[in-house]
Amino acid sequence: MNIIEQATQRLEELKRAGIDIPWAAVEQAGAGAASKEAAAAPANVIAHAGAAPARRDGPVRRSKEIHVDLTHLAELGYIVPGRERSRWAEEFRAVKRAVLDVVRQPHQKVPRSNLLMVTSALPGDGKTFCSLNLALSMAAEVDSSVMLVDADVVRPAVLDRLGVQGEAAGLLDVLSGSVNDLSDVLLKPDNIPKLTLLHAGMPRENATELLASGAMERLLDELSTRYADRLVVFDAPPLLLTSEAKALAKKVGQLLMVVREGVTKVEDLTSAYACVESVPHVISVLNGSPLEDAPKGYASGYGYAA
Numbered sequence: 381m382n383i384i385e386q387a388t389q390r391l392e393e394l395k396r397a398g399i400d401i402p403w404a405a406v407e408q409a410g411a412g413a414a415s416k417e418a419a420a421a422p423a424n425v426i427a428h429a430g431a432a433p434a435r436r437d438g439p440v441r442r443s444k445e446i447h448v449d450l451t452h453l454a455e456l457g458y459i460v461p462g463r464e465r466s467r468w469a470e471e472f473r474a475v476k477r478a479v480l481d482v483v484r485q486p487h488q489k490v491p492r493s494n495l496l497m498v499t500s501a502l503p504g505d506g507k508t509f510c511s512l513n514l515a516l517s518m519a520a521e522v523d524s525s526v527m528l529v530d531a532d533v534v535r536p537a538v539l540d541r542l543g544v545q546g547e548a549a550g551l552l553d554v555l556s557g558s559v560n561d562l563s564d565v566l567l568k569p570d571n572i573p574k575l576t577l578l579h580a581g582m583p584r585e586n587a588t589e590l591l592a593s594g595a596m597e598r599l600l601d602e603l604s605t606r607y608a609d610r611l612v613v614f615d616a617p618p619l620l621l622t623s624e625a626k627a628l629a630k631k632v633g634q635l636l637m638v639v640r641e642g643v644t645k646v647e648d649l650t651s652a653y654a655c656v657e658s659v660p661h662v663i664s665v666l667n668g669s670p671l672e673d674a675p676k677g678y679a680s681g682y683g684y685a686a
């Protein structure tokens with residue numbers, strides 16, 4: 381009995397047992413297993429050949445693909461794949477290295493070190509700009525991938541910056557239980573392979589409670605352990621205006637504090653740092669220093685300090 385006959389017999393057995401086989405999964409699984417015999421087999425048999433039993437929890441889920449206008453993104457001052465090296469990009473590489481060094485250090489492992497929260501004391505300091513640029517820089521890594529979570533559930537901005545229109549389910553919908561599987565709300569840019577996006581989700585009055593809930597703990601545990609090579613960046617709200625940021629800060633291993641040169645007041649920064657004393661590793665990023673090759677219309681640079 382050849383492999384096609386064996387697969388067909390197994391499918392019949394599964395059907396008699398009441399197990400449904402999703403066609404998409406069958407076709408994908410069968411493509412490799414029956415490649416040698418597919419040319420000679422009837423079309424209705426090729427689709428079944430080599431199929432593995434379906435998962436009992438339902439069909440295989442895939443993230444939704446989106447397309448990002450990289451040219452427009454570059455014009456707005458963001459780092460995009462395939463562009464020439466610049467001091468602008470090097471600034472973010474320096475920040476990236478400081479973060480990855482903590483993730484990859486062999487000794488004194490920081491709990492949830494691959495979960496990085498980006499925030500600021502007050503609005504207007506550039507924390508979303510920094511979050512997205514850092515995620516784009518991370519997406520260029522050879523040995524790592526990155527997920528960018530829009531955790532600014534009060535004023536989400538990541539998808540808008542990327543030019544993605546319309547409302548989208550996301551983080552709050554997963555935490556509230558209205559979405560059962562995280563994969564159902566993940567977004568994958570088709571032209572940035574190592575970047576995954578998670579939108580803030582539909583607004584809810586109990587957003588703070590959801591971010592401080594057991595569901596959030598379980599989600600963070602999954603994100604920090606499921607993919608060892610993935611860094612998860614949270615674009616969080618400003619610390620001094622909302623309670624959501626304070627709730628999230630207690631659950632991450634690293635935090636990046638964006639400080640606007642000449643704008644952020646010392647007393648506000650002091651109060652912001654007091655809110656994140658529990659975070660094992662905090663990096664300060666100075667935004668607003670002029671760069672010679674900064675994108676037109678955006679004369680801001682970044683510098684970092686541990």
